[in-house]
Amino acid sequence: MADTSPRTIQLSAWQRKVAGLVQSVDELNTLVLAGGRGGGKSILLIWLIGYFALISGESLNAVLIRRDLAGLSKLEDLLFQQIPTLMPGSKYFKAKRQWKLSNDGTLRLIHMDAGDAFNKIQGEDLSHIFWDELGQEADPQVVLRARSSMRTTDPTVVPKFIATANPLGPGSWWIRDYLVTKAMPNRIFTCEFFGAQPAVWIKSTLRDNPYLSNPDQYEKELRASCFGDESKIAAEVLGEWGQVTAGFFGSCLSIERSMLPRDFQIPWYPDKTGSFTEKTKAHWCWIGGDWGTASPACVVLMCQIQEPMMVGERHIARGSWVCVDEEYVCSIQPDGSKEWNRGDRSLTAPQFVERVKKLYMRNGFTDWVIPHRRVIMDSAVTAQLGFGGHSDPVTLSTEFKKYGWQVTGSPKSSRAVGWQLMKSLLWQAGSDEPGLFISERCESLWATLPYCISDDRNPEDMEKAAPDHSADAVRYVLTAANQGQHSYRQSQRSGAHPLMWGKEEKPRRYSGGVRTFKPMPIR
Template sequence: MNIEPTPYQKRVLAYRGHVQQIWQLGGRGGAKSWGMVFDILMTANDLGPHYRGLVVRESLGGLQQIADITYMIATAAFGTGVTRNLSDGTIKLPNGAVIVFAQLSDPSSYARHQGTSIAQLAADEVTNMSLASWKLFNRLKSNLRVPAETNYQPSIHATGNPGGPLHNILRKQYAAKGYWRPWVDEFDDIIVVCNSTYLDNPTIDQQVYRRRLESSVSDEFTRKGWIEGTFDSPAGGLFDDVWEPSIHVIRQVPYLHRPALIVGSDFGQSAPCCALLVARTREPTGPYERGTIFVVDERHTCIDADDLNLGSNGTIDEWAALVSDMLTANGVNIGTEIIQDDQRGLHGETVISVMNDLGLNATRPDKKDRVGGWAQIRNLLKASKTGEGPGIYIHERCKYLIATLPELQRGRLKIDDCDPDAPDHAADALRMALRELMGIPSPVGRTIGGY
């Protein structure tokens, strides 16, 4: 059996020992998983009994396949002394190195690794992980430790194709840094991102495989990513095909004559709060049609730009003060209606009751149709791009909404809703505001506040 790495795999493996993290993010069919297995076995051979590697994947079938590949290459390289225990998912090399294969899908699957030390953490098809599994994968980094006498720095090796729930996260955190150029993250890890395409795999019929790729997916962004091996285009989100920042994000909201105004508010404690001041025009305004939506301002309590689900743990009183400040800063009547989901605080009081006690005008949403709300946002975003009807425009100061709305991941089980672990707080605030605001007639009718 020929186990010689391909030229692409050799280029990836040349970074071994020079970087702490290798991310193979590229197109389908480039033999990325085989490259990762070569790294695992070479590192296991180097460290011997000091090596314990953990290979994770969310799907059980995919995990079994990568374990089969590893065992096949290991036996070809190291002979019959390689042993495999299917019941506990381990492969042991003759030198004492151990490779563990584990499904990573929920907290219980993570718990079995608590307290164990690993020299290398590997993840196959990481872009297909759910947000929940991604959080568990990151938590596993705390298990990376080896004896000092090995003079080895624990490493991470991951593979992934464009598309999937984590596409946008990996595009922003890794692929956007560039390919084949090592860089240093905030924790002083040296990281390299290696991309590839099916053309880097000489073991397949490349022309036939390209035709398979072209016929297997209707989404043009995913098709391009799979064939060209890039993460340049967004994917995996509810609004990928309708979001265009050069159109939807504006530097200045035009003067609006007596628009309908409303605040959408989503309260959280460990999760962020977000409130959006949203306007709907009652008459044509410059190039904008009657009924156009403007997101004028926002307040939020997210405290970590790298974890958009992390809130400040503030109180309802503190949140009410922030919402009140937003209204005052924009010269908007303090009695402007606030659509607020009515959770309860730590002491059993409701968010709405506390807001109203503090002089605000908070009410429950009339409808809680999440899927219908996402469809409404999509229609407005699309209208802004096509010019077919009134659309939606977001002031550039609304940074939390702009950071989260375009990358709101689709759910795995319910694809017309977002992933339950996605940072949907600003999107929920917008959805609730629009469901109420779009019911107000645009040419005439009540004015909510005054802007």
């Protein structure tokens, strides 16, 4: 029979160090235990709950939140082992998931599902919020709303927010951007994101947990579960937050293979008279876009390479795609940092069109020269929002058109197929096969792609709550080009745009010799 008798937690050296920091710095508002798996973070969280329950007395009104019910049940069992030992006489009301402590303090366990945690605590004065696996929350707004209830009438109690987090969760992008990159680990700093409060994040790995019976075997199991993805191993085993090849795109995404310098320019191609014009430059360009105000709005300028070329040490094969530039509209933090998964609610259609126009102009286009059939946005822009008459339906695309910018809705296609195409191109970057390259100017792609993760229910698709707005814009273009429905019509092929998919062109002579243009099919 299993031993169910209460046991006092024995802290490891790492856990004692963190506990000492919490005990010595009373004004500390936020503590995030952010590291790899198996480091003892959840056990330390349970110890801290007991510690604050003892010192806060009747002023303790705390909640313990976790998104998944199975994880919350495990924490519930751990509390059953600790609280009766620390505070005999405490009672647990299982139906309410609430502890009534012997010193009149209160602790509730909340299963946070579908963003409803705030509804369960709204209007209450919370002295402490304990959050296990903070990285499961893809939207930080949920966390901020819960924190808005942190207040107490006891001047001797400082409200605390204490959480655990692992890299690579749905919310790892905002934990990294708002916390991890703002200060070194173990160093207290003023966190603007959490209301300019004193905060600290602390890293741990499985090697900080001496109570693992066989740490070497556990590490082998962790590495095996990563399927050889070195960046995922670095995140889960070593607790690293800075790996750019982790997440949904795995080892397909590589700075060494795919990143192009900021000064990359769209190649010029001639028309059949040998002239280089703005229209021929735009002929192989596409625009992918994703509209939003609650979520970010963005457009990505892309071009397809028609002749092999070298950029630095990178070989770009014919037929490759390059994300040249972008316009990304999102919220801005007080320190000027971009909030990659939160939109700008003040954004309007004319403002967005004006920003897109600036994107065109800084890349050498003085007009809306890229044909609207190759300006691909989320199909929601063509959804009818109201009735303005048969010839003038009320849609976002017609709203954009009022200000001179015409767009086309993205084609119907499986998301998973589009992502697989994008993965293949990223993997082929730098080889003799067509690849996908991304300029340094596309900051949102480099900032968000590493933090897009697989959907647990459909691993072939991306988690829809991930910061996928720029990735969606690229996918729309690749999907449209792959379907071949957005090329120029037959009536245009004898007109002003001679370089199109069709017959092989005759050799043309240039000062550098004779070259043959063999038009590439859209891949």
